[in-house]
Amino acid sequence: MNQSELSTHHLETSLSAKIERCFAPLLDSDPDVLQQLLADKHSLNTKRAYEKDVTDFFQTMTGKPPSRDSVLEFLHLEERQAVAVVLKYKAKLISGEGRKAPLTEATVNRRLAALKSLIEMGRKMGTCCFSLEDIKGEKAQKYRDTAGIETHAFERILGQCDRATLAGKRDYALLRLLWGNALRRNEVSQLNVSDFDPGVATLRILGKGRGTQSEIVDLGPATVRAIADWLDARGGNSAPQAPLFTSLDFAHFGHRLTGDGIRKIVVRHSENAGVKKQMSPHRIRHSAITAALDATDDNVRKVQKLSRHKKLDTLMIYDDNRGRDQQDVTEMLDGMF
Known part of the structure; x- marks a missing residue:
C-alpha cells in the first residue's frame, strides 16, 4: 500500500469510526443536571444562590436535599404533574407554611427562576420535556425603598x-x-x-x-x-x-x-x-x-x-x-x- 492509499485508508477509517469510541467517557446515561447547571455559572455567588434555591425546593417538597436521582425523577415527571408540584411549592412559599414567615415576592420569584433554570438545563440535556411557562411570578416592586442616610x-x-x-x-x-x-x-x-x-x-x-x-x-x-x-x-x-x-x-x-x-x-x-x-x-x-x-x-x-x-x-x-x-x-x- 503506497503513501496515498495509506492516507486514504486512515481517512476512511476515521470517518467510519463510531463517535462513542472518543466520546463515550463523556456521555453519562444518568447526567447530574444540577451540577451541570451550577458548572454553567461563572460567579461563585451565583452558584451558591442557585444551589440554595434548588435545595429549598427539594427539601420542602421531599424532605431531603437534592440528589442526582431525585432531580432526574422530578425532571422525568409529566408536565401536569410537575406544574402541580411547583404550584404547591409556590403556595408554601407565599403562605410561609413550615417557615418562620411568608417569603417576599422577590424571593418567591427567585426560587421559581432557579427551578426554571434547572428545567431548562434538563431540556438541553435531553432529560426533561416540559416547561413551567404557565407558572407566573409574583408582582414585585423593584427598589421600593432607595432612601439611604444623610x-x-x-x-x-x-x-x-x-x-x-x-x-x-x-x-x-x-x-x-x-x-x-x-x-x-x-x-x-x-x-x-x-x-x-x-x-x-x-x-x-x-x-x-x-x-x-x-x-x-x-x-x-x-x-x-x-x-x-x-x-x-x-x-x-x-x-x-x-x-x-x-x-x-x-x-x-x-x-x-x-x-x-x-x-x-x-x-x-x-x-x-x-x-x-x-x-x-x-x-x-x-x-x-x-x-x-x-x-x-x-x-x-x-x-x-x-x-x-x-x-x-x-x-x-x-x-x-x-x-x-x-x-x-x-x-x-x-x-x-
Whole structure:
C-alpha cells in the first residue's frame, strides 16, 4: 500500500469510526443536571444562590436535599404533574407554611427562576420535556425603598473608625470605598491587591452580572490614601492575588473578608454612630447614589456612571423616590380649605 492509499485508508477509517469510541467517557446515561447547571455559572455567588434555591425546593417538597436521582425523577415527571408540584411549592412559599414567615415576592420569584433554570438545563440535556411557562411570578416592586442616610450621618459612621488601629484603618478604607464608588458588598469582597492601582487611582472590579469580565473604576484621592494606609499597616501577605480586605478576628485572621463580614462591619459602626435606620452595604450604596443625584443637580446620566446600572430607568426610580412630590401635592390640597 503506497503513501496515498495509506492516507486514504486512515481517512476512511476515521470517518467510519463510531463517535462513542472518543466520546463515550463523556456521555453519562444518568447526567447530574444540577451540577451541570451550577458548572454553567461563572460567579461563585451565583452558584451558591442557585444551589440554595434548588435545595429549598427539594427539601420542602421531599424532605431531603437534592440528589442526582431525585432531580432526574422530578425532571422525568409529566408536565401536569410537575406544574402541580411547583404550584404547591409556590403556595408554601407565599403562605410561609413550615417557615418562620411568608417569603417576599422577590424571593418567591427567585426560587421559581432557579427551578426554571434547572428545567431548562434538563431540556438541553435531553432529560426533561416540559416547561413551567404557565407558572407566573409574583408582582414585585423593584427598589421600593432607595432612601439611604444623610451625608452627615455617614460622616458620623466614618468617625467611629479608630484609625490608630489596624481594624480601624481597614474599616475606614472599606467604608470610604462603599460610599465613594457605590460598590456592592460582593464586588468589594472579591477584590485582590492587584486590582488596586494607587498610581493612577483606579480599581478593577468584577461587576454584577458580568461573569469574569472586569471593569475599571476611578477612585477619589481620600479613598486611595485610605486603602494605601490599610495595606501599608497590614503588611504581611500583600501578593498581587492576595485579598484586598481581610478578616482580623482570631479564627479567620488573614482570610478574605466575606460579604457577610462586610455587612457586620457596616452594622456595628452604624449602631455605634447612633444611626437608627437598619444599615447594610447596599444601604450605603443607596445613600451614595442619592447623594450623587443631589450633588449633580439630578444628572442621572452622570450618576449612572457611578451606579453602573445598565438601565437608566432603574436609576430614575432613585430620582423619583428621593423626591417629595406626593407630600408637596398633599400639602397644597390640604391648604386649600
